[in-house]
Amino acid sequence: MTPGARISAAIEVLDRVLAGQPAEQALLRWSRASRFAGSGDRAAVRDLVFDALRCRNSHAALGGALTGRGLMIGGLRAAGRDPAALFTGQGHAPEPLAEGEGAGPAHGVSDIPDWLGPLWNGSLGEDAGAVAAAMRRRAPVWLRVNTRKATPAKALRALADDGIAATPDPRLETALRVTENERRLAQGRAYRDGLVELQDLSPQLACAALPVAPGMRVLDYCAGGGGKTLALAARAADLTLVAHDADPARMRDLPQRAARAGVQVRLDADPAGRFDLVIVDAPCSGSGTWRRTPDSKWRLTEAALRDLVALQAGILRKAARHVPPGGLMAYMTCSVLDPENDGQAAAFLRDHPGFSQVSRRLWTPLDAGDGFFMSLLARR
Numbered sequence: 001m002t003p004g005a006r007i008s009a010a011i012e013v014l015d016r017v018l019a020g021q022p023a024e025q026a027l028l029r030w031s032r033a034s035r036f037a038g039s040g041d042r043a044a045v046r047d048l049v050f051d052a053l054r055c056r057n058s059h060a061a062l063g064g065a066l067t068g069r070g071l072m073i074g075g076l077r078a079a080g081r082d083p084a085a086l087f088t089g090q091g092h093a094p095e096p097l098a099e100g101e102g103a104g105p106a107h108g109v110s111d112i113p114d115w116l117g118p119l120w121n122g123s124l125g126e127d128a129g130a131v132a133a134a135m136r137r138r139a140p141v142w143l144r145v146n147t148r149k150a151t152p153a154k155a156l157r158a159l160a161d162d163g164i165a166a167t168p169d170p171r172l173e174t175a176l177r178v179t180e181n182e183r184r185l186a187q188g189r190a191y192r193d194g195l196v197e198l199q200d201l202s203p204q205l206a207c208a209a210l211p212v213a214p215g216m217r218v219l220d221y222c223a224g225g226g227g228k229t230l231a232l233a234a235r236a237a238d239l240t241l242v243a244h245d246a247d248p249a250r251m252r253d254l255p256q257r258a259a260r261a262g263v264q265v266r267l268d269a270d271p272a273g274r275f276d277l278v279i280v281d282a283p284c285s286g287s288g289t290w291r292r293t294p295d296s297k298w299r300l301t302e303a304a305l306r307d308l309v310a311l312q313a314g315i316l317r318k319a320a321r322h323v324p325p326g327g328l329m330a331y332m333t334c335s336v337l338d339p340e341n342d343g344q345a346a347a348f349l350r351d352h353p354g355f356s357q358v359s360r361r362l363w364t365p366l367d368a369g370d371g372f373f374m375s376l377l378a379r380r
């Protein structure tokens, strides 16, 4: 596909997303209808679509319209390029620009939804502007070295053999930032043999901060695909790991992932008894990961956020029953919004005087990973 044809394809996909279709679905639909497109074309169209969604309001302002076409015109202008060079109407390129099309000012236009602005600012304080700006850029790819199978040096060598370059983070040597050829990962030996797992830096830092000792009983109460279970499994041998999720289908891949990582995890639809550590990686707005899923930034509503906060409170209440005196509960979200984070932890502590907060931490993209929150709660 020519660069102009890729832009036409992105316009088509974006128009579907603006009409309400989730971005992944709209891309899949385009992809299935476009057998002529090679893997490079698909990746390029995907990048165009996600870049546009990260900067939806400001690019629409620069492009003169909140449409696929407006977003593409605005995106080119934001990058200092002349849209007329690609909007030629030749081949499959979009139609040439009409007289005076676009060219609105983007100054003062925010890429955080208007309704959310005050809550965003209140949650992030003096970092609010910088975090909003970071959310307009692509997120790096991070890997976690599975220390049950490899040292960081061995994992780096295996990645290099796969043609993938990565560098360890100075804060956590088992966290590797991919710097070249991330698209080769899934087919590479380092990943297939379980030497590395895909996991963002912030949850890695959170899991590394949890007190874990051999022989501990750990319940991952919202286990989903098992990212947190597997991160803990790598930290100590001889842990009893139980994974639970209200929707067991979400744990479908966990047995295979655990086998690849060389660890044992028991899935339990109805866990009973008490655990030394209960992890509650709660369903949330995902506002910390909006660089990766930018269309969810525009789909979140005030009502949906309220429902999520109520859901999280209910989950915490239930999960707390599995924490004995002297036990710990780690409440986590991939959100940066206060009602889901400190607000939620404070409400829990008000209703559960037997618990106290041992520590809390909010990571943001300014720390290099996604936005992520953890409150570690102890039962007296």
Ligand SMILES: C[S@@+](CC[C@H](N)C(=O)[O-])C[C@H]1O[C@@H](n2cnc3c(N)ncnc32)[C@H](O)[C@@H]1O
Pocket (backbone or CB within 6 Å): 221, 222, 223, 224, 225, 226, 227, 228, 229, 244, 245, 246, 247, 250, 281, 282, 283, 284, 315
């Ligand atoms: C943020 S995701 C978990 C991600 C996962 N821990 C990981 O690291 O890959 C939240 C999970 O909570 C689950 N969930 C939603 N409501 C729940 C409930 N009432 N009890 C337990 N799990 C619930 C969802 O099905 C979803 O898989």
